[in-house]
Amino acid sequence: MDKLWEAAGTKLADRWAAVSGPALVFWIGGLLAYAHDRHGVRPLTDWLARQKSPVQLLAVALALVVVAASALAVQQFVTPTLRLLEGYWPRWLGFLRKRLIARLHAKDKADKAEWQQLEPLVTPPGATPDAETLRRYAEIDRRRQLRPFKSAALMPTRVGNVLHAAESRPGAKYGLDAVTVWPRLWLLLPETTRKELEAARRALDRGVATSLWGLLFLVFSPWSLWAVPIGLATAAGAVLLITPSRAEVYGQLVEAAFDVHRTVLYEHLRWPLPEHPRDELAQGAKLTSYLSGGSDAVHPRFVPPPPVEPR
Structure with missing residues (x-):
């Protein structure tokens, strides 16, 4: 039984640490702010030392519960916050959204003209561009890769454009609408690929959560004014640097999943594979339409399933 409880306690501690790490940092910062205002935490520690063991254990358990509960509460706001960072804003911010998109549209148009x-x-084979031409070409090409394929799909924020680019490129390259196809393709991805995607998505969510923790840190400003620059710097760094870079990684992995594994979807749906690259756009569009609303057409014909090899 001792070994059982030890193993259970270890797993519980690992799970708590995985969920509550950022929350623990947040509350430790709040404790430091309180100590700065109260000239230390000696009164609190003295009170705790005077209590009996059950009260001390209860106080520690309550602190752990508060940390874990705050972590779970913040996690509930990660997805809505990510939507805001993508540029899905309320109507009363429509004027700002339109202005930012107009600026990005002008930049995108200029980049496309210079890229051409x-x-x-x-x-071309045998081309000998100078270093500055190569640098400029690579810079513009990277910016274009991080924007939606169509200018009409531009979003007002960097995060929104990065994620929309990942969603739009499978349709532009293969005729497969990512929103429709992705849930089906996800079920067919190899375990290693899914783990990489899940890790990238968790990293993206942690970046968004960091911005929330930074803003929440401002509540400690009545105790110590240094909570204001620390909270604002944390939130700004998460919004401007951490979240966009992690969105790039996640978006690239989503696009790569379509590049590498899209044929598996054709095979499992018994849909004929495109014979040539030029046929893939049309074939992918038909497959997307079939998955979206079904079909009563007689073409294309389903491919017979591969024979099952005897064991």
């Missing part, structure tokens, strides 16, 4: 000028100097 540089592309013949860089990509």
Whole structure:
């Protein structure tokens, strides 16, 4: 029984640490702010030392519960906050959204025009571009990769454009609408691929949660004014640096999953594979339409399932 409780306690501690790490940092910062205002935490520790063991254990357990509960509460706001960071804003911010999209549209148009000028100097066989041309071409190409394929789908924020680019490119390259196809493709992905995607998504969510913890840290400002710059700096760093970079990683993995594993979806749905790259857009669009609303057409014909090898 001792070994059983020890193992259970270890697993519980690992789970608590995985969920409550950022919350623990938040509350430790709040304790430091309180100590700064009260000239230390000696009164609190003295009170705790005077209590009997059951009261001390109850106080520690209550502190752990508060930390875990706050972590779970913040987690509930991660998805709505990510939607805001993508640029899905309320109507009363519509004027700002339109203005930002208009600026991005102008930049995107200029980048496309310059890219078309540089592309013949860089990509043809035997081309000998100078270093500055290569640098500029790579810079513009990277910006284009992090924006939606169509200018009409531009979002007002960097995070929104990165994630929309990941959603739009499978449709532009293969005719597969990511919103429709992704839940089906996810079920067919190899375990290693799913783990990589899950890890990237958790990292993205942690970046969003960091911005929330930074804003919440401002509640300690009545105890110590240094909570204001620390909270604002944390939130700004998460919004401007951490979350966009992690969104890029996640978006690239989603696009790569379509690049590498889309044929598995065709095979499991018994849908004929495109014979040539030029046929893939049309075939993918038909498959998307079939998954979205079904079909009563007689074409294309389902491919016979592969024979089951005897054991």
